[in-house]
Amino acid sequence: MGWRGHLTRLWAYGSMVLVAGVVVFLFAFVFYEGSSVISWEFLTQAPRGAVLGEEGGIWPAIAGSLCFTATAVVLGGIPAIATALFLVFYCRRRRVSGLIRLVVQCISGIPSIVLGLFAYSFLVRDLQWGRCILSAGVALGIMILPFIEVRAEKAFRELPVQMVRSSYALGCSRAYTIWKIVLPACRGELVSGIILGGCYAMGATAPMIFTGAVAYAGVPSSVMEPAMALPLHLYLLVAQGATSMDTAYGTAFVMMAILLVSNLLATIYARRSQRKWKRV
Amino acid sequence: MGRRLDHVWSAAVYLLTALAVLALAFVLYFIVHEALPTFQEVSLADFLLGQRWMPVDYTGETAFGIFNFIAATLYVSVVAMVLALAVGLGAAIFLSCVAGERGRSILYPFVDLLAGIPSVVYGFIGLVVLVKIFLRAGVHTGSCVLAAGILLAIMLLPYLVSACSESILRAREQYLPAAEAMGISRWHVVATILLPASWKNILLSMVLAIGRAMGETMAVMMVIGNANLFPTLLGKSESIAAVIALEMGTAVVDSTHYHALYAAGLVLLMLLVIINVGIGVLREKVLR
Numbered sequence: 001m002g003w004r005g006h007l008t009r010l011w012a013y014g015s016m017v018l019v020a021g022v023v024v025f026l027f028a029f030v031f032y033e034g035s036s037v038i039s040w041e042f043l044t045q046a047p048r049g050a051v052l053g054e055e056g057g058i059w060p061a062i063a064g065s066l067c068f069t070a071t072a073v074v075l076g077g078i079p080a081i082a083t084a085l086f087l088v089f090y091c092r093r094r095r096v097s098g099l100i101r102l103v104v105q106c107i108s109g110i111p112s113i114v115l116g117l118f119a120y121s122f123l124v125r126d127l128q129w130g131r132c133i134l135s136a137g138v139a140l141g142i143m144i145l146p147f148i149e150v151r152a153e154k155a156f157r158e159l160p161v162q163m164v165r166s167s168y169a170l171g172c173s174r175a176y177t178i179w180k181i182v183l184p185a186c187r188g189e190l191v192s193g194i195i196l197g198g199c200y201a202m203g204a205t206a207p208m209i210f211t212g213a214v215a216y217a218g219v220p221s222s223v224m225e226p227a228m229a230l231p232l233h234l235y236l237l238v239a240q241g242a243t244s245m246d247t248a249y250g251t252a253f254v255m256m257a258i259l260l261v262s263n264l265l266a267t268i269y270a271r272r273s274q275r276k277w278k279r280v
Numbered sequence: 281m282g283r284r285l286d287h288v289w290s291a292a293v294y295l296l297t298a299l300a301v302l303a304l305a306f307v308l309y310f311i312v313h314e315a316l317p318t319f320q321e322v323s324l325a326d327f328l329l330g331q332r333w334m335p336v337d338y339t340g341e342t343a344f345g346i347f348n349f350i351a352a353t354l355y356v357s358v359v360a361m362v363l364a365l366a367v368g369l370g371a372a373i374f375l376s377c378v379a380g381e382r383g384r385s386i387l388y389p390f391v392d393l394l395a396g397i398p399s400v401v402y403g404f405i406g407l408v409v410l411v412k413i414f415l416r417a418g419v420h421t422g423s424c425v426l427a428a429g430i431l432l433a434i435m436l437l438p439y440l441v442s443a444c445s446e447s448i449l450r451a452r453e454q455y456l457p458a459a460e461a462m463g464i465s466r467w468h469v470v471a472t473i474l475l476p477a478s479w480k481n482i483l484l485s486m487v488l489a490i491g492r493a494m495g496e497t498m499a500v501m502m503v504i505g506n507a508n509l510f511p512t513l514l515g516k517s518e519s520i521a522a523v524i525a526l527e528m529g530t531a532v533v534d535s536t537h538y539h540a541l542y543a544a545g546l547v548l549l550m551l552l553v554i555i556n557v558g559i560g561v562l563r564e565k566v567l568r
Contacts, residue, residue, distance in 0.1 A: 002468055005465055006467065015368070016371045016375070020387075020391075029405065078296065104301075106556075109491065109552040109555075110308075110549055111497065114548065116525075117528060120528065145300060174290065175285070178289075196396075202398070203396075203400070205497070209525060231398055232400075263392075
């Protein structure tokens, strides 16, 4: 084995150890520093203190984040899956599908901050919705639309063609085929795509700074109200400096825990249900 | 299912698709529309190449030059790319050539965990860990381009690792059995055959990763220092996305400042679209 081989081996092992180390470090660091802050009060109370958030809890931020995420998933997920269905099962003209793909690709290239800018100018200002969950939800929904569309389209295309063709051959309509064959068979991928898209929306700060997330608000009661959000709360706690650092660790802990658990659930669910229909 | 329901369903799919595509197209139109008034005040050349950014006239004339921001955005992305490639490619080699099928099925989701961490958490950790290290090492205030580059590199790792290891795996299936039959050691094969063979695909995933890096806002903004300076490795700077995030809240609606921020966003968008479309063209050429 020449020196190049030795060098490559060293590189491969070294890098893998480094990457694994980084992953472990990031999670261990946040969980270690944050675990002392977590308590029932922290999870269920509103933030308080002279510097907002240095005392009290983060419940309004958790509730707000869930509202933002739910709005985004509804507004982004349904059109995304419809677009994927259209591209795979309805669209016959290549030029139309090419155009749709181009637009979706352009949108997936838009940095999230520019989407926030758009929602701020158009929804908050021009349409006078004001800063509210709906405005931010639209921005987040547009952000995750390409994300979910790509995954859904991939799932539909990976479906064995004979399943769909057999259904057509038996005289079933397209709608019936989609409801009874396509959607159930792709359920795992669709659900996991939506969950991952939701995680993506939940962690994003940039699209909601100007559009719906605020430094302090109660638990929202309608989508036309502003709300707190975990990522913005974390950012503000960090920006305020030293005295709110402890609760910042706690907030990061909660966010990472939510994302980790939903990621795991999504992965497991996708694998489970995929195995199910491959066995058939 | 009745025929009428059938029609309703199909109509719903058509309608929702049209809605989605029109909404997306409208976003693009709106951004361009809001950006264009900038160029009635500032010439395109001044905007792209000017180094002074004075959006409000407190202390003299306003100026709208985003050259430093563009440079910083590209600089940070390239630094992040180089760092991520140095480590990510190594890890990809490990995953594709050392770890077996089982190892991969555990390690892929493990590395993918990095993709799930929100960028504001990256920024936070960067601030309390990286910036402190740089401060101790003698960098003023600790915020610098390199810190942002390292953070971004970690954020890029999951994409780069999975893309690279996939293309190396493909090359491995093609070449390794023959090479091993000839008695060449596995690592020599990796270094001299597999890497050169998958180089083109690795290049593609690099470009894609650079695109991701350029649009990143929060993590970069929190550790780069945010000063309008030409980027140097250990100096402060400010990326396009950071300028927008920091100044949009205070920009007067319909002022040149406001439109200039949109124009900055448009420049960022154009850079990304060029990269994305370029990849599409490149991929068709490389893979055929």
